[in-house]
Amino acid sequence: MTTAQTLFSHLPATDRLLRDAAFTALLAEFGHTRVVATLRMLQNEAREHIRSASKLPDWSEDWAKKTRSVLEASQRSALQPVFNLTGTVLHTNLGRALQAEEAIAAVTEAMRSAVTLEYSLDDAGRGHRDRAIADLLCELTGAEDACIVNNNAAAVLLMLAACANGGEVVVSRGELVEIGGAFRIPDVMRQAGCTLVEVGTTNRTHLKDYRAAAGENTSLLMKVHTSNYHIEGFTKAVSEAELVTLGNELDLPVVTDLGSGSLVDLSQWGLPPEPMPQQLIADGVSLVSFSGDKLLGGPQAGIIVGKKALIERIQSHPLKRALRADKMTLAALEATLRLYQHPETLVERLPTLRLLTRSAEDIHRQATRLLPAFEQRFGELFDVRVEACLSQIGSGSLPVDRLPGAALTFTPKDGRGTTLAALTQTLRELERPVIGRVAEGRLWLDLRCLENEALLLEGIAQ
Numbered sequence: 008m009t010t011a012q013t014l015f016s017h018l019p020a021t022d023r024l025l026r027d028a029a030f031t032a033l034l035a036e037f038g039h040t041r042v043v044a045t046l047r048m049l050q051n052e053a054r055e056h057i058r059s060a061s062k063l064p065d066w067s068e069d070w071a072k073k074t075r076s077v078l079e080a081s082q083r084s085a086l087q088p089v090f091n092l093t094g095t096v097l098h099t100n101l102g103r104a105l106q107a108e109e110a111i112a113a114v115t116e117a118m119r120s121a122v123t124l125e126y127s128l129d130d131a132g133r134g135h136r137d138r139a140i141a142d143l144l145c146e147l148t149g150a151e152d153a154c155i156v157n158n159n160a161a162a163v164l165l166m167l168a169a170c171a172n173g174g175e176v177v178v179s180r181g182e183l184v185e186i187g188g189a190f191r192i193p194d195v196m197r198q199a200g201c202t203l204v205e206v207g208t209t210n211r212t213h214l215k216d217y218r219a220a221a222g223e224n225t226s227l228l229m230k231v232h233t234s235n236y237h238i239e240g241f242t243k244a245v246s247e248a249e250l251v252t253l254g255n256e257l258d259l260p261v262v263t264d265l266g267s268g269s270l271v272d273l274s275q276w277g278l279p280p281e282p283m284p285q286q287l288i289a290d291g292v293s294l295v296s297f298s299g300d301k302l303l304g305g306p307q308a309g310i311i312v313g314k315k316a317l318i319e320r321i322q323s324h325p326l327k328r329a330l331r332a333d334k335m336t337l338a339a340l341e342a343t344l345r346l347y348q349h350p351e352t353l354v355e356r357l358p359t360l361r362l363l364t365r366s367a368e369d370i371h372r373q374a375t376r377l378l379p380a381f382e383q384r385f386g387e388l389f390d391v392r393v394e395a396c397l398s399q400i401g402s403g404s405l406p407v408d409r410l411p412g413a414a415l416t417f418t419p420k421d422g423r424g425t426t427l428a429a430l431t432q433t434l435r436e437l438e439r440p441v442i443g444r445v446a447e448g449r450l451w452l453d454l455r456c457l458e459n460e461a462l463l464l465e466g467i468a469q
């Protein structure tokens with residue numbers, strides 16, 4: 008027999024393995040089908056290995072152990088909890104806003120129980136699913152009515168589809184934004200069945216440009232908040248208030264895609280100000296749309312607030328049914344909005360605001376506390392330090408302004424990129440992966456979003 012044939016004959020048969028005591032626990036835990044499928048896969052892998060390397064794979068000493076590790080790896084959730092130490096508070100790829108405990112409790116309850124989603128207890132008739140939250144939104148923004156959908160992209164699409172009636176929508180060339188993930192204003196217009204009329208230039212748009220573009224086919228004047236970029240220098244944009252004056256004169260509604268939109272004045276905590284939906288409503292804007300999971304700090308949702316007649320058109324448009332929010336989203340959103348009714352405790356209870364308002368000193372102290380543990384674990388290969396850094400809000404909010412904070416930085420002592428890559432990989436492979444950012448030849452773990460210090464230390468000690 009050749010070596011390969013001898014080795015093939017050493018591969019244990021599935022039946023024999025399954026009778027092993029070590030496999031009893033695996034069968035109970037993962038079920039017969041998955042254990043057998045994994046064994047077949049491993050046997051093929053072993054045969055491949057024999058063919059290519061003329062020896063058994065190292066793991067074949069312990070089939071049960073290998074089977075367990077493969078099965079456990081496949082059990083890992085697609086939504087694995089991680090430490091977001093990227094320095095971006097509202098990180099779209101990491102799920103944006105963390106929910107308040109109140110929102111978590113409300114969602115859990117809504118999941119477990121039947122709820123009055125479209126049911127009014129007063130007359131036992133069918134209510135309207137956005138009703139209760141719309142009332143809350145009206146109270147918080149001064150709007151006449153509101154509508155909630157899956158996300159702000161959906162809100163913009165629906166707003167245009169329902170209110171432009173296939174007509175022309177006038178937008179400044181300085182506001183034809185791409186948000187990422189293929190959300191571009193011109194494309195959304197097309198999908199909504201309306202015609203985009205661009206006015207002004209990239210850097211300057213005047214009220215007279217809107218006036219000149221408005222004609223008998225015009226249905227809406229639109230403003231889009233340029234959330235993820237900033238034009239500086241010789242610029243001019245028309246404010247919502249000015250546009251409303253023109254809209255009133257021409258009998259055209261003004262609608263705004265605000266993107267993030269904060270329901271509280273962020274400057275009270277020294278944060279850069281962000282436009283507030285209530286301000287635009289006060290300025291007379293007919294419809295304002297914004298996200299639930301950006302600065303608002305709630306679940307993924309799109310919120311439209313504004314004039315009753317227009318919201319009614321939106322509510323009865325067939326797309327609303329396709330884009331509506333589910334009971335879990337609505338439960339989380341309602342609980343989040345209720346926190347805004349009590350602004351004194353908002354910073355404490357709303358994670359997004361709590362993280363955004365952390366002081367540089369507080370984060371610096373935390374970094375100093377954590378330094379010894381990281382030095383002990385990584386100090387041999389890396390120069391580990393506490394350094395000042397700038398974090399960002401993320402999700403297109405306030406793209407220019409940065410929040411001063413602190414990070415632990417890791418500079419490879421051998422100066423090699425491969426050493427750095429190995430470190431980021433090690434951290435990604437922890438039970439709760441640690442996600443940082445690499446810049447200037449160093450790994451930065453920005454601690455702004457670290458609340459559970461003990462859990463991180465536990466992971467590092469692994």
Ligand SMILES: *Cc1c(COP(=O)(O)O)cnc(C)c1O
Binds near residue numbers: 190234265
């Ligand atoms: C983020 C953003 C959107 C998309 O909002 P989602 O809630 O992510 O769908 C649309 N418009 C603007 C201006 C934005 O900033």
